[in-house]
Amino acid sequence: MRTQAAVSHGPDTAFTIEDVEISDPRPDEILVRLTATGICHTDLATKAALPTGVPAVFGHEGAGVVESAGADVSGVKPGDRVVLSYNSCGICARCATGRRSYCERFEALNAAGRRPDGSATLTGRDGDEWSSFFGQSSFARHAIATRENVVVPEDADLLTAAPMGCGFQTGAGSVVNVLRPGPDSSLVVFGTGGVGMAAIMAAAALGVGTVVAVGLSPQRLTLAAEVGATHTLDGAVEDVVGRIRDLTSGGATHAFDTTGVPSVVRDAALALAPLGSLALVALGTAEVSVDIRDLIGHGKTIRGTIEGDANPRDLIPRLLDWHTPGTRASPCSSSR
Structure with a gap:
């Protein structure tokens, strides 16, 4: 044909x-x-x-x-x-x-x-x-x-x-299936593209108490706040780790990197609270450097994920349901 x-x-x-x-x-x-x-x-x-x-x-x-x-x-x-x-x-x-x-x-x-x-x-x-x-x-x-x-x-x-x-499934799935934050958790999302926005919306749908969006575009940070971020942070400011610790009362319980930038991945790990977890999805530079003493000394976890560990038949209907106006995930209805 x-x-x-x-x-x-x-x-x-x-x-x-x-x-x-x-x-x-x-x-x-x-x-x-x-x-x-x-x-x-x-x-x-x-x-x-x-x-x-x-x-x-x-x-x-x-x-x-x-x-x-x-x-x-x-x-x-x-x-x-x-x-x-x-x-x-x-x-x-x-x-x-x-x-x-x-x-x-x-x-x-x-x-x-x-x-x-x-x-x-x-x-x-x-x-x-x-x-x-x-x-x-x-x-x-x-x-x-x-x-x-x-x-x-x-x-x-x-x-x-x-x-x-793919994109929304990866961002939302990484929160829902991999990190699994709760209402008392704090999540920092590095990168405010489509994948990062999906993660923020999923966190809002789950009722996560503190959601910090870190990005470089003022317009996208404004949008991140509209769809569920409780705080936004310019990634170009000095001492990003310190700012995140201030916003999350000493460190985030969860972090999600969508950039693949080595320095950002390192900051994401450093910004975690003891026993915190970091999920990675971006295929950037093949090698990154992290502080192994910080990881071991504080029991932190870093892991990668493909497609947010999602089974599409399970997650995509859930995302569409969340997108429906009037559901608990009402911030999703503001996506663009």
């Missing part, structure tokens, strides 16, 4: 809208007509990493309507409104215990640019295109997905739902 996609031909080229051929869905696949798609830093980072001359279709925050489903697909039918997220096998030991974002086949299913058998879902003017990104490649009018990476929410506004497939 002919469709259109935003195709990249190299790290320094613009996306171009091109006619492409999308394969028919196989028995275990689903064809989705995209209504909306988010754009994530991971799309741009992967675009920058592929060599010039490789035609590629990115996009991994798609939402749309099912046009057809293979004979082996259950629970999804033509006409269903769906949200697309990362792919997983659903049967390995990690998937079986609910840890789908750590699927043993995560790389092959999400970042190989092909189906697991090596075939392409999209063919362009120069032949097969690098596709199946996160099991979808949603920078297109149509995408091939599987039952494992399709969520069927009830009555969802697809424009709102699309970015919940």
